[in-house]
Amino acid sequence: MISVVLIDDHVLVRSGYRAMLERRPEFSVVGEADDGEAGLALIRRLEPDLAVLDLHMPKLTGVEVTERVRRGNLRTRVVIVTMAGEAPFPRRLLEAGAMGYLTKACPAEEFLQALQQVADGRRYLAPAVAQQLAMEALDGSGSPFDRLTARELEIAIRLAQGDDAQSLSRFLSISDKTISTHKSNIFAKLDIDNVVALAHMASLHGVLDLGSALESASGGRRRRR
Incomplete structure (x- = not known):
């Protein structure tokens, strides 16, 4: 039997995953968590066969959990399942160690097939993600956001969406000073000096396609600058 933990900050999403998996005798859901930090602790304690992660969660992102x-x-x-329609940085997730990458718009059968394939030791990428990686390999393109660490990437996306230091500090459970340090590092790595430039760059490279996921994760409309 394939043991699975579900890590997503939306209880309805976890309930949906559980309902699908409980209809299949080869899967057993052995635990759930609603943020990345609790999810990582659960993985360490239970060492399940699979962990199904959201990409954007409080405390630790899906990328950070995967790397740890x-x-x-x-x-x-690890199988990442994200609300992002165009998966703007699959390469980072593969480098972090993810074995599967899906979007939450995928059919139930694709979700179950992906989990079975990953449990068998094979990587699974949603077709659109595989196509994107193939195109990047052909034309040598990439994203400047690949230079960022997992935490910097999370903060860069949220800054581009209009979050301020205080809201980021609350959501990620880190200090305002740490947010400021990350912000400086992000600007240096991307060779920019303000949030407007960051938002423009994020838009050009598809990072703002994650806007709906981030707004949902933060529980409401963002404050714009």
């Missing part, structure tokens, strides 16, 4: 699972040499294989 890999660095900890845990047996759990």
